[in-house]
Amino acid sequence: MRRARFIAAAGTAVTAGVIAIALPLPQASAAATGSATGYASVNGGTTGGSGGTTVQASTGTQIHQALCSRASSSTPITIEVQGTINHGNTTKVSGDSCNTAADKIELKDVSNVTIVGVGSGAVFDQLGIHLRNASNIIIQNVTVRNVKKSGSPTSNGGDAIGMETDVHNVWVDHATLLASGGESEGYDGLFDMKDNTQYVTLSYSILRNSGRGGLIGSSDSDLANGPVTFHHNWYENIDSRTPLLRGATAHIYNNFYYSLNESGINARAGGKAKVDNNYFQNSKDVLGTFYTDLPGYWQVSGNTFDNVTWSAAGDENNPAGPNPVSNTTVSIPYSYALDSASCVPAIVRATAGSGTGLKTSTGTCSTTSPTATSSPTSSPTSSPTSSPTSSPTSSPSGTNLSLASGAGADGSSKASGTSYGNVRDGDLSTYWSPSGTTGDISIKWGSATTVSRVNLREVTSGVIGSYQILNGATGAVLKSGTGAGTITFAATSTTKITFRISSASGTPKVAEFETYAA
Structure with missing residues (x-):
């Protein structure tokens, strides 16, 4: 088994002292930019804290305090975050409108919340973001790095962003999710959804240097999840799970996959993936059903396979290649524009991740900024x-x-x-x-x-x-x-x-x- 080449983990800064109120930050910008896309745009849509109060936070405790200071757990709020959030500045805060924990950013039993990085950026260092019994949530322009499930410190079960137990309508956009190894180094998934998590979109994000990109369904019996959209994301140096799709429907388009070391999109247990105009490069077994005899399905169109290798089929290994063809059809309920696969690497490199100016694709192989000025990337x-x-x-x-x-x-x-x-x-x-x-x-x-x-x-x-x-x-x-x-x-x-x-x-x-x- 080929192991990924991981970078060294970043050190963790510890901030002395904790301020338990949300304070204004200099140079804080406006709230989340743009509108939810993909499956997060249906089922009533995803607007986060739109229409509510906007507050600023520079510690995890201040984020929790902002949640707890609302009139109710559903009162809309936008939390603009700047600086580094870590274990040293994140404590549990109690209140009638919140349910928080000290070892993670906890969005539990809440709705109508936006967390957006502003100014010089927001970094969640070794501290994951956890959603549970939550709805109408936007997370934008943040970096979450080196979250561990073993070793020290641990957070969020090792997931950078994890959703579980009755979560719906979540839009994660322009995020950078990083690990520094696989399970043996103490890390788990970068973007996990389980136990009835529905109507989620991950867009314009980077997932890098991890054993596991993410999953939909924690086991082959956890099948009440999805649908989920993944578009214009950049997966690099990932062993597997881009994503692992158990029983759910996923629309996967215009993503750039580079160096998937063991397997990529793994549809199993009845999962269906519509895979449109993606670019796969220097990777192995980028699509199929792997490590199980429970089949999954895919509809493929317009993808580019650049230096992709495929393993032989077996009892628990059914790669879609070397010449992937569709074995199902998936109906998409929303409108979307497809970039040609040939320009996806350039478009994704210019737009994905935090701190990239929230640029997006026009759907015609060029980019546009939030101010609507476009800039071709090829x-x-x-x-x-x-x-x-x-x-x-x-x-x-x-x-x-x-x-x-x-x-x-x-x-x-x-x-x-x-x-x-x-x-x-x-x-x-x-x-x-x-x-x-x-x-x-x-x-x-x-x-x-x-x-x-x-x-x-x-x-x-x-x-x-x-x-x-x-x-x-x-x-x-x-x-x-x-x-x-x-x-x-x-x-x-x-x-x-x-x-x-x-x-x-x-x-x-x-x-x-x-x-x-x-």
């Missing part, structure tokens, strides 16, 4: 924009580079009776169609060619819906929009231009894929 020189600029029935002026000597065509799939080469033969009576309603078609050259404009000519206009133009050599998105026709973008030197059809009203029929330098 190589295109302009952000994706929408709409073609002219009719699909005519060709622009200039030389069609698709017909140049040495040009070729390929794609992701082709329907029976169609050919990739039909899009560059100058004949409008021949065409290419994908095997379904979505797919890629590319023009390629033997040497670098500068392109700034393409023209997609449909046999029947108006069938193609949303699209992306990609630099096929790098995967960078050059433009996004809807419909076919003439599409312009920043001049790009490449050996391949790809037109990706993301949605269509029927089966697309592309007669010609014309490319132009200007």
